[in-house]
Amino acid sequence: MSRLHVPKGFRFSGVSAGIKSKANAKDVSLIIADQPCTAAGCFTTNQIVAAPVVYSRSLVPSTSVRGVVINSGNANACTGVRGMEDAKKMANLALAAVGGEDDESMLVMSTGIIGRFLPMEKIGNGIAMATSSLAQGEDAFLAATDGIMTTDAFRKVESRVMPLRQGEVAMAGMAKGAGMIGPRMATMLAIVVTDAILSPEAARQMLQRAANRSFNRISVEGHMSTNDSLVLLASNRVAVADQEISSLEAALEHLCIDLAKKIPDDGEGATHLIEIRVRGAATEDDADQIARTIALSNLVKTAITGGDPNWGRIVSAAGYAGRPIDPSRTRLLLNGFRLFDHGEPQPFDAKAVSQSIRSSKETTIDLEVGSGDGEATHWTSDLNAEYVHFNSEYTT
């Protein structure tokens, strides 16, 4: 992996506080701005929502956030009044530990098992340790990344650097994936830091648009978590001219897409990352919904698992997405092979298509559904028996 471009104005740490059962696994992370920074966030829309989400989303957008404290190993979800108190206490412990003022705030994220109260003594010790090991740069950034992981098989980080008139802007993001083990509810967490100067409203808009085309367009099995959180922190060091804002937004979108794709790429038991590109829909939202419906079909997923060019499953999933499609203009390409066009099956070399699926970790589905301008891309993982084994293990 090439070196990460870690923006100025932040320190990071990740330590092991004994919350996870595995010895020495990092489970408390801090991402701390040297000064109060601009913060924006996107959160799960689940009505059953974890306490740290309720707490953090009430604080953003803002210009007075000092950072984020994150624990893995316990989601602090479905924990009622006590859970809310614990989330607030966790934030306040971290804010105090890093010398934050009363008018500053600390965001909080949790991921891991649902329905258990946070082990507050371990959380407190972890925050103290994490505070004393805060550092700048890539190694510290990666330590923080390790601290937010649960069942991830690999670290998920991305960075970008953009030359602007007033200097170079760096952007770095970390994410944890939506794998499950036993009773642990998956939680997608992601934090992006940048040294650009951003207003809270600019940060909010930019992040929401980027999320809509990245984290909101991935799935593993489509079970929406109680804890999903994505935040953007800006340390406000490098000025962005008005005419540069759209480039910065594009960079953030691409960074988020690359980060987000790593999540289904690391889906439990996954042997394929499936990219589903829908074009020709009436609107982008229609295209998104059609791509999502295909992505959530167990029959589509298992066909890809088996290297089976089973186009009937794909076009029929598009047909029940609840958005208009024109069957007579529907065209399906699988890894570039045309399997269905104008409502009719096309002759194709099934062995060659199967071989192309089997020989690559990535599968692409291109589906045209009409003559509209709406297009969207969704990423998902295939479905293997290993996923079922993982998630049906009795562990409560």
Added chain:
Amino acid sequence: MSRLHVPKGFRFSGVSAGIKSKANAKDVSLIIADQPCTAAGCFTTNQIVAAPVVYSRSLVPSTSVRGVVINSGNANACTGVRGMEDAKKMANLALAAVGGEDDESMLVMSTGIIGRFLPMEKIGNGIAMATSSLAQGEDAFLAATDGIMTTDAFRKVESRVMPLRQGEVAMAGMAKGAGMIGPRMATMLAIVVTDAILSPEAARQMLQRAANRSFNRISVEGHMSTNDSLVLLASNRVAVADQEISSLEAALEHLCIDLAKKIPDDGEGATHLIEIRVRGAATEDDADQIARTIALSNLVKTAITGGDPNWGRIVSAAGYAGRPIDPSRTRLLLNGFRLFDHGEPQPFDAKAVSQSIRSSKETTIDLEVGSGDGEATHWTSDLNAEYVHFNSEYTT
């Protein structure tokens, strides 16, 4: 199994015409009314819709239907213009074979592999054979049932008899399930016959309401088929008084529920039939959507597979169903054990709950989501590695 109550006025047959690859497997069925009968239907809402569905749904409701001809082994779906011609030809062959008049019509259903043209010679031979073996009564009814099956592990039939003032009304239904093998798209087909006197409009309304609470509330993996068809044929022998109509409708609803439940009970690889009862929603439609969302969660399914009382997966699925719930009033019972109440985890004997899941083929989930009157029940199957193996086998 107790004897079926097969209504008067119909003859049935099921024969082997060599459409399925398995030798001697029945694959052409006829259900024929002695006289033109009342017919109503409910069909898939998939925009990618098979030719026989397009053909049959244009003919109902009606008073001049002579019956249904069904083949298994080929879905006649995604077959374009030729598929439409084949469906019509198949219907006309059957209508002529049973001596139907020009002003009468024949419904047609197909189930099996997608994207291949119907083998019309075999279809024609099958119709001829089926016509010559038409008979009344249970054995013939069961032969017809066998002819519509694809990957079903067992026959799905139900019947009822209701004493009315003018005589006894019988009602008998057959269905085939939504299992998949290799490239075969699942198709739910069901036919219910009765000797009650029904107007087309009464039949249509009664069937739609029954379907909404039965076939529309089951799922295996939630992939909507291109061929789903449910029809009701009434031979108009026994008069139904106005005040008896609601009892007849209730009987039809219960028959349809019992028939529909057999489909997830026979889901591929399924080891549990999961009954999800949602109460306290604002409307029945909200309750339906919440129950459906829980049913479609792979995480809920795999938890039941593993005997894991993982209530966090269930309540979080309810939370993303897109319908209002009141977390502070949410209460979850699993097989009668209270696991979550008023937004807080409840102490419970995890071993006892697990044992109750493992020791029974049926699992019940009772979820209260607020104080409204809306309630609905959904039935689904659990998710096993066997399902994944079946559906990822390379078979094209």
